[in-house]
Amino acid sequence: MELTALAETAGADVVAVLMQALPAPNAATVIGPGKLAELKQTIDETDADLVIFDADLTPGQMKNLLQKTEKKIVDRSSLILDIFARHARTHEAQLQVELAQMEYYLPRLTRQWTHLSRQEGGIGTRGPTRGPGETQLEVDRRAVRKRIAYLRKKLDKIEQQRETRRKIRQHYQKVALVGYTNAGKSSLMNMLTDANTFVEDRLFATLDSTIRTLVLEDSREVLLIDTVGFIKKLPTHLVASFRSTLNETADADILMHVVDVSHPAFEEQIAVVLDILGDLGISGRPLLTVFNKIDRLKDRGLLTELAERYPQSVFTSATSGMGSTALRSELREILSKSEKSGTLTVPASASRLLAYMHEKAVVTEIRWEGNTARVTFRAAPDVYNKIMTMAKGVRE
Ligand SMILES: Nc1nc2c(ncn2[C@@H]2O[C@H](COP(=O)(O)OP(=O)(O)OP(=O)(O)O)[C@@H](O)[C@H]2O)c(=O)[nH]1
Ligand SMILES: [Mg+2]
Known part of the structure; x- marks a missing residue:
């Protein structure tokens, strides 16, 4: 399950998974009263100290759940924010994540909520420092707003420098790698360019954008851009903060959509990525679908079917180098068309x-x-x- 993978990426040890299908979420507690009782029992049995929800919770729901379970509550957005915070390596990525966190926390800075989450380190405690009491709360809120203003200013400055660099690059054709997190974008970049981009079997390994020159067989030089991966229900604050990183992608002439074809939910992941591209306003570009990780497929019959359904596609295994030649010649073909x-x-x-x-x-x-x-x-x-x-x- 994806939430389990996310929780583990954030360093949690998953002891139990509960599911509930509701026609509409419960306004006060997201899950219904029966499920809530079951949750409390599970907490007792497993001695869990953290509850993670796959949905996004309103500040009110969070408060209620905290009171009812007396455990730290983390929702999907704050979990993803937490992973981003752990993985941010460049100065810009760190600022972007912090901005998204501050904006997420601001409406949730309440006394009740901070009561428990302050006590231990770990997931969900990377927010601003909090203190007890309403007066302290006001002080905190003011501090957070000030920090938000500061971060925005800093990021604006970086954005200006990025603009300059972008102008220098504007005479190159650009190919951007897009795709669900962990699909193998950075691995493909390494395969194509001998770059040393960070690859790891974890979600959101890449949080900034890496640009490398790719020399094709007709000695044409293009720029290859590797950037942050997408995920279902990507927190809106994150999308907003990472806009300048994603702008590198918006600049691209061709999108290379990398799909982990060995993932059981790869079709859903394709839909999520296409949706996000639409939201970012970059869906009209020439798109090459790269079905990656074919070395892990047991049933190669799937490939024949996919080749028919996706006329502009190639099959690769970034780790073994399979499909590299086909990918390069497909790229050349698309580039020459434009x-x-x-x-x-x-x-x-x-x-x-x-x-x-x-x-x-x-x-x-x-x-x-x-x-x-x-x-x-x-x-x-x-x-x-x-x-x-x-x-x-x-x-x-
Ligand atoms: N078996 C196999 N594993 C692969 C292949 N391509 C990538 N991987 C592995 O998949 C994992 C994720 O690869 P990355 O290249 O970091 O994926 P990414 O799309 O850049 O991920 P994010 O940066 O997190 O969005 C790593 O453990 C890679 O070694 C492949 O073709 N076959
Ligand atoms: Mg990556």
């Missing part, structure tokens, strides 16, 4: 333009007549436009 081609007459004196064309475009033919060259080339739309502008400058 390219524009043209022919220009360029004087030999326009050395800057010629150098630029050789570096950023694919020059397919060059014919010299005296001191001018007729250059036939193809390039990404951005590069094509830049070349045309430069050529106009040369003629004038």
Whole structure:
């Protein structure tokens, strides 16, 4: 079960799992009274000290559950926030996670809620420092708001620097790896580029974006972007805080959707990822579906079926390198479809333009007549436009 995997990633030891299907969640306690009694009994029997809910709880529900169970209560969002906090490595990711945490905690800073959660370390206690009493609470709230303002300002500054870097990169075609967490995005990046991106069998191993140059067989250079993975019910605060990281993805010309085809719920995960891409407003891009981890499949018949249902797809095993050639040639194919081609007459004196064309475009033919060259080339739309502008400058 996914929640179990998340809880374990956060360092919890899962002693019992309870399920309830309700037409609508109970307003006061999410679960119904009968299930609540069962929960209390399970807590007694297993000596659990933490209860994690797969739903998101309102501050009121959290308070009620805390009073009724006298145990720490953690909901899905705060659990994911906690994992992000543990895994954030870069300064930016740390700021982004802290901002999301502060915004999550602010409406939940109540005396009752902090009463128990203050006592032990561990999951759900990584929020702001809290103290007892209403006055203290006001002081805390003010401190949290101040911190939120500070974090926003810091992140704005980083965002500006990122903008500058993005401008430098704008003449490259970009391919972004997207997909459910743990699908193998970072492993694929390593397979394709010999990069040393952090890979681990845990959820949300990657929290920032890594960019590497990928050189394809026609010596075309593209940028490959690896970034944070998606999950069902990704907390909204997180999506908002990570927007600038995700913007790298929004910039991409092609999306490589990595799917762990050995996961029993991979079809659902595909739907979740497509949904989030839609929410981020980046669903219209050329999309290559990469069915990864095929080495773990017992039934290869599934692949034939998938190949029919997903015409633009490849099958890979990032750990063994299987499918690498097919993936590269598929990428090349898609990239060349989005390219524009043209022919220009360029004087030999326009050395800057010629150098630029050789570096950023694919020059397919060059014919010299005296001191001018007729250059036939193809390039990404951005590069094509830049070349045309430069050529106009040369003629004038
Ligand atoms: N058997 C097998 N394992 C794989 C394959 N690709 C990746 N893995 C493993 O799956 C786990 C997750 O891989 P990552 O590359 O970290 O996945 P990710 O999509 O970057 O995950 P997040 O960064 O957490 O979103 C690691 O233990 C990898 O070794 C594969 O093709 N076959
Ligand atoms: Mg990763």
